[in-house]
Amino acid sequence: DTAVSQTPKYLVTQMGNDKSIKCEQNLGHDTMYWYKQDSKKFLKIMFSYNNKELIINETVPNRFSPKSPDKAHLNLHINSLELGDSAVYFCASSYGGGLGETQYFGPGTRLLVL
Amino acid sequence: SQQGEEDPQALSIQEGENATMNCSYKTSINNLQWYRQNSGRGLVHLILIRSNEREKHSGRLRVTLDTSKKSSSLLITASRAADTASYFCATLASGGSYIPTFGRGTSLIVHP
Numbered sequence: 001d002t003a004v005s006q007t008p009k010y011l012v013t014q015m016g017n018d019k020s021i022k023c024e025q026n027l028g029h030d031t032m033y034w035y036k037q038d039s040k041k042f043l044k045i046m047f048s049y050n051n052k053e054l055i056i057n058e059t060v061p062n063r064f065s066p067k068s069p070d071k072a073h074l075n076l077h078i079n080s081l082e083l084g085d086s087a088v089y090f091c092a093s094s095y096g097g098g099l100g101e102t103q104y105f106g107p108g109t110r111l112l113v114l
Numbered sequence: 115s116q117q118g119e120e121d122p123q124a125l126s127i128q129e130g131e132n133a134t135m136n137c138s139y140k141t142s143i144n145n146l147q148w149y150r151q152n153s154g155r156g157l158v159h160l161i162l163i164r165s166n167e168r169e170k171h172s173g174r175l176r177v178t179l180d181t182s183k184k185s186s187s188l189l190i191t192a193s194r195a196a197d198t199a200s201y202f203c204a205t206l207a208s209g210g211s212y213i214p215t216f217g218r219g220t221s222l223i224v225h226p
Contacts, residue, residue: 041221043216058213092157101162102159103214104159108154
């Protein structure tokens with residue numbers, strides 16, 4: 001059974017398009033995250049939701065909008081994609097409100113904006 | 115600002131040798147975690163060490179934490195080719211921060 005799953009695994013799209021990445025966890029965790037990993041492997045947190053409520057929103061352009069329909073899902077919608085959005089996006093989950101507990105990561109979504 | 119910084123950026127060793135990676139951070143922390151990332155995959159949690167702990171073991175992994183120096187080390191003993199991966203430290207700053215901060219990782223290559 002996949003603990004944290006993301007779809008799609010690969011996403012190639014044109015500048016200006018709108019796209020969504022979906023994330024689901026079946027671990028019963030109450031906190032979910034989105035991270036962006038750039039080409040230099042620097043992993044930066046974007047958002048964190050605890051019990052469907054936003055608790056972390058780092059300096060991310062408002063073209064990025066997370067949506068959490070329930071505790072098991074945290075989707076990422078990106079409007080007006082730009083070249084600089086090309087990266088690998090990881091979803092993760094944990095239990096405990098994000099207080100440094102172990103995070104379980106999805107396999108990543110490789111986004112390439114042309 | 116970025117919290118954890120791993121050192122070295124890259125490490126190449128032969129199978130059977132030990133591999134040591136270091137992580138330095140800037141502010142007081144609640145805990146520090148080490149993760150492994152195989153090429154093209156997500157991160158996998160290895161060990162969590164809390165600020166009041168000095169050393170933890172898990173199989174061939176040994177993690178130390180020196181809060182006075184604001185540094186941690188990950189030692190992999192008797193390395194195997196399958197240990198080839200990138201290793202990241204993640205810190206959670208004390209003071210109520212909910213933001214885990216990752217470094218850029220150490221890329222480890224273990225030659226068979």
